[in-house]
Amino acid sequence: MAQTHEWMFYEVMWRGWAGRARVPYPVPWWAQQAFRRWSDDFDAFTYESKEAAFASNALYRYWHMVGVKDHRQESLVGQAGEVEPVYDKYCLSFFLHDPATGVLRLPQLPDGGSVEQRMEAPHLPVVLTTFRTAEGVEFVQRTFATAVGARQRDLAVTRVTVRSLTGQPREGLLCAAVMPAGPSGFQRHDRNGRQITDRRLTFLRHLPDEQRVETNSGWGPVFDTPPEQYGVYGNADFSFDPDSYLTHSAFHDLVTGGKLNGALEAQDQVAGLCSAVFAWPFRVAQDEVFEIDVRLPVDLYSGSADLAEVKATPVDELESANRDFWTTKLLGQGVQPQLPRPVGHLTDLFRQARSQLLILSDHGEIHPGPTVYDSFWIRDSSVEATACSLVGDSALAEHQLGTHYPLKFNRGTGRIGPCAEYGFYGGPHEKDDREWDSNGQALWAIGRYDRTSGRGASFGAKLYVPYVRDAARWLRDNRDGHGLLHSGWSAEHLGERDKPHYWDDLWGVAGLYEAARLAERVGAPEVPELWAAFDDLKRATADSIRWVLGEQRARGAWETYIPTGPADVGRLDSTMIGTAAYFHPLRLHMGSKLGEDVDRAARFTLDTMYAHFVTGGYRHEAAWNAYGPYLTLQLAHAYLLAGDPARMDALLGWTVGAGFPQTAGRVAALGAWNEQHAFPVASDFAEVPYPRWYMGDIPHGWAAAEYLLLIRDILFFEADEDRDPHVYIAPGVRPHWMTEGDPVAVDAAPTLFGEPFGYRLTHDPGGRTVTVDITEAPQGVRFMYPCRFGRVRAASAGGRQLPVAGHDVHVPAGTGQFTVAYD
Structure with missing residues (x-):
């Protein structure tokens, strides 16, 4: 049964949407999508009612994000420019009013005018929203986040400028609305009693002397320019009629009477739907601009001294400092991929993904998202930290792995289901859901970072006892009777939690391999012990996979595929995506760690997945x-490493497009990915499945990390680090990407060899030649160039012919330049 506020919110949104021709009401984009194709079917496993599911915004979690690097709280920006500080109880949006005609122009509504959105620049987390009305008025809203004062506390800033599009005089009111619901929803209240997001506004007050708004017990917007009109609205009569919220509102008052109620304070103890509107008159003509600045405190502030600190720095200085920081960080530091003009957008998105990960880092913990995923998972963070270390954000990776991972290492003597508590990596997520993949992921990430940071850093030596050795022993000692890890729910995309998943075992094999190699590098006495644990889990995993494949053949299966786990013989569905990890990120195919027959089966599994579950992207x-x-990116990366760059390119192209989805002409996201991309949004509502679905956060930190790793490995990747170390140069660069005169290049990129690598590749299509200049490279590492332009006719370096095998050119260590001619 729906709670009162959930039912009331649903009714107000629906009636506001259905009756918008009479009195426009700012219904958020996500609610409009739900009403566009409404279904009474909802996730009854999670929510008690359709109203509870609706209020939580369980279906359309798309928005934009701004924030401060390494700070806790982000702010979301909606498709109409709404600004929602994640943990505060309000959302701020802007609209226009013409007192002479009573017309309201709300950017939320399709008949209000045209809306365009973009990031100010790929490296700047600044969202620009442009709203143009039929009357020739335009406002542009710039929203960013910054830090102020000696304690560097968070502040979101939104700047709005109004001008005339025609140069003819235009006048009216620029209005700012403070509402409870924002891009993320109204309230997430599930069957477990969790209220992760509760945006109810039960109390709202305007403080004119301080030029700020008070929301519940927190601070709302602070206005640099005091509004000329204001009105605060609530439910003083304790009405249970949803229409009362529409008729007793600022929007109704402006349309019917042309002015606001002038109230300073309101309460709503029924539904928590207090609201307020503030208005500034403007008159603009040729070359005239009207501007206001609004500051949104998104940290802990109280008292007059804090208010003075919020207001102290001019907004021009805040904006300039924000631009300077991100420009220095993303254009001047870290890996700077150089790609040809036809795919220059990949470089832009690379920088944007970097900024998203840096913003999602909370004091060194990278979180997968800003709202429901604003928490620390070993699984997600292992990939995110590795991505950061390989694109140049090594300080963040070191802080996460060296500080926060030990904090998740359990030292208790109790039990977690069938497993020992001591030696297990994980907090509440990992313990409650039996995420047995986490130890393998922690060991893998620590080992990979130890390689990247180099021997001089001694990173792994500092963590070896107990965080590596004892975590490896946990993997050795906590397995089922078949030698595999127990049943659990390590990742929700793998299937049921009451079954075992090969995903866990593959991570365990990779983690034990890295632990044993780390033990060798630090000279630990447990080297034989750790190699024995690796061999044992490797044997059990490979034997189980062989058994499953045999069973499937015996049942007449003509396609080869590794299902999600040994309890799923014959299960040909999209949960088999876990096998992509065999290639990426674990690289178990290098050296055939589980055997050549398992390698072949894993490769065939990629093709089976592609045939059944790829329609542009990976359908799960x-x-x-x-x-x-992010599953599509994993599959793309697996194909890159498996030697099929054409499919990699196709999957990458779809994923890039999925970062900018549009519905009914509105851009739903600006270069960010959800955990799940809804079929309706992906198809502009041409495909609306009947069964329910659920959307995760956006931007998704794991997806951003996957993108960074893929672009980096398209430029180059390491292979066989421990036996025959070599680097593949430009393995994913496609011929149609190239234009004459545009190089492919990377400089001073971190590597798993602990030393930087850089090169510059130029293509002469007329001469059918490729020239590669290696600008820096780790000592003793050879190179492989897989020519993608055609059959290699000849390859040389320094006047010497280079060996060629198929399309692969073998280049010895120490080479500074080589040339490849192809047919």
């Missing part, structure tokens, strides 16, 4: 009933 209907952007 078995668990999510949605596309999986």
